[in-house]
Amino acid sequence: MSEQRSTVVKGARILGGEPADILIRDGIIEEVGQGLTGDETIDARGLIALPGLVDLHTHLREPGREDAETVETGTRAAALGGYTAVHAMANTDPVADTAGVVEQVWRLGQEAGHCDVRPVGAVTVGLEGERLAELGAMADSAARVRVFSDDGKCVSDAVLMRRALEYVKAFDGVIAQHAQEPRLTAGAQMNEGAVSGRLGLTGWPAVAEEAIIARDCLLAAHVGSRLHVCHVSTAGSVEIIRWAKSKGWDVTAEVTPHHLLLTDDLVEDSPVGAYNPIYKVNPPLRTRADVEALRLALADGTIDCVATDHAPHPVEDKETEWSAAAMGMIGLETALSVVHEAMVETGLLDWSGVAERMSYAPARIGRLAGHGRPVEAGAPANITLYDASARAGVDPSAFASRSRNTPYEGRTLPGRVVATLLRGRPTVLDGKLV
Numbered sequence: 001m002s003e004q005r006s007t008v009v010k011g012a013r014i015l016g017g018e019p020a021d022i023l024i025r026d027g028i029i030e031e032v033g034q035g036l037t038g039d040e041t042i043d044a045r046g047l048i049a050l051p052g053l054v055d056l057h058t059h060l061r062e063p064g065r066e067d068a069e070t071v072e073t074g075t076r077a078a079a080l081g082g083y084t085a086v087h088a089m090a091n092t093d094p095v096a097d098t099a100g101v102v103e104q105v106w107r108l109g110q111e112a113g114h115c116d117v118r119p120v121g122a123v124t125v126g127l128e129g130e131r132l133a134e135l136g137a138m139a140d141s142a143a144r145v146r147v148f149s150d151d152g153k154c155v156s157d158a159v160l161m162r163r164a165l166e167y168v169k170a171f172d173g174v175i176a177q178h179a180q181e182p183r184l185t186a187g188a189q190m191n192e193g194a195v196s197g198r199l200g201l202t203g204w205p206a207v208a209e210e211a212i213i214a215r216d217c218l219l220a221a222h223v224g225s226r227l228h229v230c231h232v233s234t235a236g237s238v239e240i241i242r243w244a245k246s247k248g249w250d251v252t253a254e255v256t257p258h259h260l261l262l263t264d265d266l267v268e269d270s271p272v273g274a275y276n277p278i279y280k281v282n283p284p285l286r287t288r289a290d291v292e293a294l295r296l297a298l299a300d301g302t303i304d305c306v307a308t309d310h311a312p313h314p315v316e317d318k319e320t321e322w323s324a325a326a327m328g329m330i331g332l333e334t335a336l337s338v339v340h341e342a343m344v345e346t347g348l349l350d351w352s353g354v355a356e357r358m359s360y361a362p363a364r365i366g367r368l369a370g371h372g373r374p375v376e377a378g379a380p381a382n383i384t385l386y387d388a389s390a391r392a393g394v395d396p397s398a399f400a401s402r403s404r405n406t407p408y409e410g411r412t413l414p415g416r417v418v419a420t421l422l423r424g425r426p427t428v429l430d431g432k433l434v
């Protein structure tokens with residue numbers, strides 16, 4: 001039998017270390033060393049090699065809102081952002097609450113081929129918070145669902161939450177909770193605090209997030225199951241998660257890039273004026289003190305990973321008055337640069353810390369085989385090549401996402417994803433889709 005063609009990535013600094021060559025054959029890293037040669041060569045001199053990024057929280061909008069994003073456009077954006085796998089959230093139309101829908105999303109991901117798409121299953125039928133969805137059927141389906149979430153809505157009924165936590169133990173699943181006590185946030189428009197007071201917008205108190213996280217940590221401990229907390233946004237939430245982890249409970253958490261960088265002051269005073277819905281997001285942007293606590297928690301491991309909460313919306317749903325605008329920001333194509341600025345340039349994380357929080361941990365939490373492995377011999381060749389010395393203004397018109405609702409337009413961010421390899425096959429080269 002003839003040997004598969006090989007590729008060598010030349011001179012990459014794995015996790016920012018000394019330059020090395022990475023020899024890839026048949027989708028697997030065969031060898032890491034010096035002076036390696038292959039049938040094809042990718043020049044990676046000066047670039048940092050990271051394990052392919054994994055997102056636990058992506059809204060791909062298909063089926064149902066293809067005007068905002070499709071699996072094709074969202075996974076193109078993911079590849080350009082350095083991702084080799086994304087978890088597609090369940091708040092589609094129809095909702096991903098059956099084996100049929102999750103298999104459809106999984107197949108669309110395979111057909112698109114830009115990165116692996118692992119569907120998230122809804123916890124409750126129609127995200128309505130009344131009856132458990134077919135969790136077992138989704139777990140057993142071809143999509144092999146392990147992460148379940150009603151994201152966008154909170155599983156606020158404590159009995160249902162308990163049952164869901166118990167149920168997923170059978171297949172090592174995890175409930176990813178969108179922690180938002182609904183009655184404490186009825187009509188809420190932005191973080192409750194000094195800025196919401198001045199602007200006259202209904203506040204979204206930190207306690208609405210923290211109360212649910214505290215309850216769910218206790219429930220997860222009570223039934224001995226796994227809880228994952230979506231998009232942690234307050235300093236108080238960090239304290240609760242730190243406490244739950246100190247007890248040895250199986251609780252993990254994510255933070256979004258935007259909650260690591262942006263604050264609620266932007267709603268009042270930003271380069272684009274006040275009341276600009278580009279800053280409207282769920283959970284809301286919080287205070288500088290919250291941002292500082294989230295950064296420290298990500299650095300010390302209290303928060304396990306970064307997840308984008310890439311939430312595309314069409315122009316007509318965002319460019320409207322604040323109270324009518326949709327909540328959400330896109331993030332796949334800027335995530336690594338934002339983490340670079342918030343965590344690496346501040347000295348809080350090095351590149352191995354970034355690899356842990358943007359690749360290893362999310363793959364582990366999602367039980368996603370084949371991703372989140374170190375760049376070393378024997379691992380699948382899922383690799384992101386990053387130019388940490390680049391610096392450029394964010395230009396949304398260049399994005400692959402179908403939507404443009406980025407809060408970073410015009411802002412200069414560090415770094416640039418130069419190439420992404422999915423099982424050895426380049427999905428992005430020279431910063432462009434292959």
Ligand SMILES: NC(=O)N[C@@H](CC(=O)O)C(=O)O
Pocket residue numbers: 059091151152153178280281282283309311312327328329
């Ligand atoms: N994160 C967001 O602001 N929006 C999410 C869902 C949500 O409301 O959490 C979306 O689907 O648009």
